[in-house]
Amino acid sequence: MVTKRAPGRPPARPRTPGRPVAASPDLRPRLLDAALACYVRDGIAATSLRAIAREAGVTPALLHYYFGDAQQLREAVVEERLLPAVDTLRESLPVDASDVAGLIAAFVRGVAGLVERHPWLPALWVREVLCEGGQLRDVLLERVGPQLPVLLAQRFAQAQREGVLNPDLDPRLTVVSLIGLTLFPAASAPIWRSLFQASDIGAETLRAHTIALLDRGLGPG
Amino acid sequence: MVTKRAPGRPPARPRTPGRPVAASPDLRPRLLDAALACYVRDGIAATSLRAIAREAGVTPALLHYYFGDAQQLREAVVEERLLPAVDTLRESLPVDASDVAGLIAAFVRGVAGLVERHPWLPALWVREVLCEGGQLRDVLLERVGPQLPVLLAQRFAQAQREGVLNPDLDPRLTVVSLIGLTLFPAASAPIWRSLFQASDIGAETLRAHTIALLDRGLGPG
């Protein structure tokens, strides 16, 4: 009834002899890179295992062999590609919260360097983190939320309490606004839309305040 | 990224006009018959939805459209094909339990007529109900168990209490043995093996007792 197949291991990729192989030591990173490239190009939701396998020149079954299921592959990309990149930003922030101008400058500089080192980051970040329906909102909120944005937002809030920053602004939204305004201008529309839905402060108001904040330097209202 | 397709409804099977169609009135039975044919020919576990669809000349998606998932299709075949056939046997049994010879005769006659009306039944029954690992053991035990075998077994037990039947025999196993011995001799090996594992009475002993029961008529040991 069922016709049987005759596959097998083809061309025979060379392997370094000597020790027993625990796992193919070079293919896994290649698979992660292929997945990341597809996520960046097509979006996570629109990326199939077949597309990733095609990108890497392997068979979909091999992705299951290495990562289990599709969700675990996504998590591996986040853990081993996205988070390590983003984590480097945290260390570039100064600890002095009273110097808000320096804080913003350091943050913007850090994001700029981050994007320079990882050119794929903006597109992925905008589509999967900032835009509504993004696949990484929850993960990133949970993982880098307590680290980066909240860290920066806490320092903004401290500056507000000390009277050096307009208390009308939501510090968390200000952080995101800064990123959107300075680095992702082309994607600002969905960001504003997202912010508008998540906040009780109007998008235009927030936008105007943030631009003014950037234009006029700092200081209360 | 994803190339789009252009399917559609092909040749256009004729449909009787007039009333609104609640569901294609003739295709569903055909699908059930196709599934049953595959189950009988290849076994339930080895039958794929594709095989059933091929047998019926339709697409696998249509099976989902009509039955939901694969398990619901199996249940529909059992409910609408297997059980109605088996149910007719129950009515052919006499109510008088003291006439064990007549009871056995009626049962065997009923099974013979059943098989004559439904020639696919023996293969399916042996493979999916009697053999170990059969897909219908639980369902049949639950559904026809309380009706047919148990009904017959209860009358055997009653006859044992009344002293007209050897009390050493397990009435339930005797019923199955009768079926195996009289109608499915070619398949007796797996039946005996199954009985041997499910019972504390040896298969050969049971076999010998049942044959003797059939040979000598009835009466205690």
Added chain:
DNA sequence: TTAATTTAATTGATCGATTAATTATTTGCA
């Protein structure tokens, strides 16, 4: 050193399931 055996890696085929597109038929309305 060589031969046999085990283990890791990989494939092709196939599985059950979902989805968007498409067509035929029926219904509701002017």
Added chain:
DNA sequence: TGCAAATAATTAATCGATCAATTAAATTAA
């Protein structure tokens, strides 16, 4: 009556996942 909108029925394409077969490499035994 005629026609537009809705519904039922069906397909091709694709999805994530599994499995047996297969091969290369590494290990063990002789």
